[in-house]
Amino acid sequence: MFTGIVQGVATVEAVESRPGLSTFVIRFPEGSVSGVTIGASVAINGTCLTVTAQEGNRLWFDAMQETLRMTTLGRLAPGSRINFERAARIGDEIGGHLLSGHIHTTARVVSREQPENNCTLTFEMPDEWQKYLFPKGYIAVNGASLTIGDVEGNRFNVHLIPETLRATVFADIQEGDEVNIEVDSQTQTIVDTLARMGYERPRG
Structure with missing residues (x-):
């Protein structure tokens, strides 16, 4: 499990692509992966991946075909910067909201507005996922727990502070x-349960 509180930004050093599988070599900031062992879980842009090898601050991860299909990881290349979060431990503070690291879909950035000391990003999701969008609800974007601002159809925005x-x-x-x-x-869970009871949320 993860909390959606991004712990930092890491850089992809190499990508080895084979049929149905990609191996990522990612360099992390100094000290951020101390204590990580083979088999540990790390969220890479929100996607839970397993550490397969380690060398200093570099970790190796394998992503299979289904993961590459469902996420943006297949577009990563050497030099790409990614959000990361190590798996939560019992007793950790939950500053965001609980995440599984299993990506449901992708969204496209349709606008970026950045007045002084503010940034608003607007995203467009596939239509079938709009029923889970609610103003002031939670959503994870590239592994970051964010509060939804406005919702219009299958579009929603988030407001980001300078620290984010x-x-x-x-x-x-x-x-x-x-x-x-x-x-x-x-x-x-709530939306799907109500739908099974016949209370379908109107679209729009």
């Missing part, structure tokens, strides 16, 4: 980019 921009890859994101999305599990 400093500590994540959102400083780099531009219109047209794609991001990984994990919807809030409690919201999904």
Whole structure:
């Protein structure tokens, strides 16, 4: 499990692509992966991956075909910057909301507005996922727990403070980019349960 509090930004050093599998070599900031062992879970842009090898501050991860299909990881290349979060431990503070690291879909950035000391990103999701979007609800974008601002159909926005921009890859994101999305599990459960009872949420 993860908390959606991004612990930093790491850099992809190499990508080895084979049929149905990609191996990522990622360099992490000094000291950020101390104590990590083979088999540990780390969220890479919100996607839970398993450490397969380690050398100093560099970790290796394998992503299979289904993961590459469902996420933006297949677009990573040497030099790409990614959000990371190590798996939560019992007793850790939950500063965001609980995440599984299983990506539901991707979204496209349709606008970026950045007045002084503010940044608003607007995203467009596939239509089938709009039923889980609620103003002031939770959503995870590239592994970061964020509060939804406005919702209009299958579009929603988030408002980012300077610290979030400093500590994540959102400083780099531009219109047209794609991001990984994990919807809030409690919201999904409630919406799906009501739908099974015949209370379908109206679209729009």
